[in-house]
Structure formats: structure tokens, C-alpha cells
Amino acid sequence: MRGGTSGASDALRVDAVVLDVDGVLVDVADSYRRAVVESVERVYGETVERGDLQRFKDAGGFNNDWELTYAVALYVLASREGLDHDARSFADIVAASGGGLEGAEAVVADALDPDCRERVLAAWDRERLRETFQRLYLGPDLYRELEGGDPDALGIDPDEGGFLHDEPTLLDPATRADLLARFDVGVVTGRPAAEAEIALDRVGLELPDELVFTMDSDHPDKPEPDALVALADRFDAGALAFVGDTLDDVRTAVNASETDPEGREFYGVGVLTGGLTGEDGRRKFEGAGADAVLDSVNDLPGALEPR
Numbered sequence: 001m002r003g004g005t006s007g008a009s010d011a012l013r014v015d016a017v018v019l020d021v022d023g024v025l026v027d028v029a030d031s032y033r034r035a036v037v038e039s040v041e042r043v044y045g046e047t048v049e050r051g052d053l054q055r056f057k058d059a060g061g062f063n064n065d066w067e068l069t070y071a072v073a074l075y076v077l078a079s080r081e082g083l084d085h086d087a088r089s090f091a092d093i094v095a096a097s098g099g100g101l102e103g104a105e106a107v108v109a110d111a112l113d114p115d116c117r118e119r120v121l122a123a124w125d126r127e128r129l130r131e132t133f134q135r136l137y138l139g140p141d142l143y144r145e146l147e148g149g150d151p152d153a154l155g156i157d158p159d160e161g162g163f164l165h166d167e168p169t170l171l172d173p174a175t176r177a178d179l180l181a182r183f184d185v186g187v188v189t190g191r192p193a194a195e196a197e198i199a200l201d202r203v204g205l206e207l208p209d210e211l212v213f214t215m216d217s218d219h220p221d222k223p224e225p226d227a228l229v230a231l232a233d234r235f236d237a238g239a240l241a242f243v244g245d246t247l248d249d250v251r252t253a254v255n256a257s258e259t260d261p262e263g264r265e266f267y268g269v270g271v272l273t274g275g276l277t278g279e280d281g282r283r284k285f286e287g288a289g290a291d292a293v294l295d296s297v298n299d300l301p302g303a304l305e306p307r
Contacts, residue, residue: 012267012291013307015237016184017300018228021191023245023274024297025171025203031137031163032065033275039133040073042156043125048072048087054275055091057246058284061100063190063222064215069133070126071104077123078108081116128154136161146194164198170273171203171297178301184235186211188227188242188252193217210234223248225256225266232256232264239265239307243297245274250288267291269303 022028033053041047053068062068075083075090085093090107097103109117132154135143139162140151152158179185187207189196193216200207211234213219213227220226222244232240242253253268260266269292270276270285285293292303 011303011305012239012241012269013305014183014239014241014265014267015307016186016231016235016240017179017304018186018188018231018240018242019205019297020242020244020246020249021187021189021196021199023170024243024271025205026167026169026199027273028167029275030166034163034166035133035137036065036069036072038136039069039129040076042132042136043129044073044076044123046076048075052087052091055088056094057248057275059091059095059099059103060223060248060251061098061103063246063248065190066126066130066133067101069129070124071101073126073129074104074108074120074124077120078112078116081112081120083108083111085111132156137163139164146192164195167199167202169203171205173204175298175301176203176205182301182306183304184211184237186213186231186235188213188222188231190215190221223251223255225252225259228252228256228266229260232260232262232266237264239267241267241269241291241304243269243271243300245271245276247276247284247288250285250290253291254289269294269300271295271297271299273297 019025022032033050036053037047037050056062056068056071075087093107094103097106108120134147135151135154135156138146140158143149143151191214193214196214228242250268250270253266256266268290270290271294272281273296276284282293294303
């Protein structure tokens with residue numbers, strides 16, 4: 001039943017399981033989200049609270065954490081020019097404007113006069129924000145290896161950064177073994193391919209490249225359903241569960257169910273190990289159309305059964 005919490009008596013019957021990475025397989029509270037907040041602080045001297053980021057995520061369209069960083073920076077710059085909203089109310093208005101970075105830009109365009117808006121856009125340096133984010137997240141060595149940049153060029157102390165190494169793993173080996181034994185397994189994530197590979201290696205999940213969809217894949221970002229539909233095709237699956245930690249993850253499964261030309265079943269499963277937690281998180285997942293809400297990815301074996 002859509003919006004319920006699966007147990008032994010109402011397990012979802014599926015052929016395949018598709019997993020998000022952030023907040024599902026690894027905990028990113030002290031890595032990606034920390035990088036968002038600290039990148040804006042370093043570039044502009046002020047930022048938002050880490051707890052404010054979930055409201056942006058709930059607004060939709062922020063599967064890409066670089067774009068989330070740009071939106072937070074846009075909010076900070078617009079606030080200097082007279083934008084009269086706190087970060088959470090700003091995110092709510094972004095949601096009402098369609099979500100994502102385009103929604104954030106629209107809110108600022110509506111709220112500020114032309115001169116103020118021009119000053120904000122002139123100061124909004126997305127490339128510097130992205131470089132700072134990557135340097136903090138990856139650390140100096142991986143930044144040099146994966147980005148090909150000079151880690152000293154941004155003025156960050158060589159001993160700082162490397163938040164990637166602060167990501168606790170969430171997937172237990174027993175859960176991994178159970179899922180691989182009973183189901184076809186794939187991944188859909190907003191991470192760049194190289195960063196996805198690092199996370200998957202850390203949790204011991206070895207999958208063929210054609211079963212892992214990342215930021216670098218030739219498919220639209222979540223909540224567009226294209227990657228899920230492609231995996232259903234590759235698995236020849238009649239029913240598939242997608243497990244994620246954000247409302248956009250659940251919306252991806254809902255969109256796949258509503259648009260799949262083959263009429264296959266796509267179940268959205270929310271886990272409460274990302275920014276959405278507790279009863280409030282459960283209600284939000286259910287409101288977005290989740291078929292099941294679980295405390296963690298390790299509850300999947302009892303919530304799913306082969307079709």
C-alpha cells in the first residue's frame with residue numbers, strides 16, 4: 001500500500017532493487033552537507049545552518065549538491081541586498097516556484113529590484129563555489145587526482161578537507177549479501193561517477209558499470225524516471241523498488257510508475273538515515289507517495305520478497 005511501512009505481512013514483491021548512495025549506503029551529514037555549508041562560508045564569509053539544508057532538499061530539484069551550494073550562496077548574497085526571508089522560508093518559496101536552482105533564481109529575481117539583482121549575480125561565482133566544494137570534500141590528494149586542479153590555489157590549508165573520509169557506511173554486509181542473493185541490484189545516484197565508485201567500494205557493493213547510473217550518465221537527474229526505467233529494461237524486471245533518503249527519490253519512483261509505457265511497478269522506499277528522520281520524516285515520505293518507509297537500508301530484507 002502506497003505510503004505504508006512494509007513488514008513481514010505486506011512485503012513488496014519485486015524483481016530488482018535500486019539503491020541511492022547518499023543517506024542510504026553512506027552517511028553524508030559530515031561530508032557533502034558539511035561541504036555545502038563550509039564552501040559558502042569560505043567564499044562569502046557567511047552561510048546557513050546545516051539543518052537548513054533539508055528544507056532545500058525537500059523543495060525538490062537539489063539532487064546535485066553543487067547546485068544546492070549555488071542556491072545557498074544565492075540566498076546569502078540576496079540577503080545582503082535586502083531579501084527579507086530566513087533560509088527555511090526562502091527554501092519554501094523556492095519549492096512553490098518549482099524547486100531547484102531555477103526556482104531559487106526566480107525567487108531572487110522576484111524579490112529584488114534590478115540594481116540589487118545585478119549586484120547579486122555579479123558576485124555569484126559558481127565555478128569558485130564548485131572548486132571550493134570539491135577541494136573540501138575530496139581533500140588535496142583526491143582533488144588533484146580527480147579534478148586535475150592545484151589544491152593550494154584556493155587558499156585552503158593542506159591539512160583541511162577530505163570530508164569524504166568522514167562518511168560512515170550504513171549498509172551491513174549481511175544486508176548486502178541478502179539483496180544480491182535474492183534480487184537484481186542497481187544504483188541511481190547524483191554523485192559523479194568517480195565519487196560513486198569510492199562509496200560503493202567502501203560498502204563492498206561491486207556492480208557492472210551498466211547497472212550504476214551517476215551524474216555522468218546520459219540520463220536526466222532525479223526525479224526524472226529515465227534511469228529507473230532503463231534499469232527495469234536491463235533487468236527485464238516487472239517490479240522494482242527504489243530506495244532513497246529524499247522526497248525526490250520517492251518522486252522518481254512515482255514518476256516511473258506513472259509514465260512507464262510497459263506498465264511496470266516502481267515502488268518508492270524512503271529510509272530515515274538521511275536528512276528526513278523520525279515521525280516528521282515518515283509523514284513527508286508518505287505524503288510524497290512512498291510505498292514503504294524504513295528506519296534504514298538494513299530493514300530491506302524484511303520489507304521485500306522476490307516476485
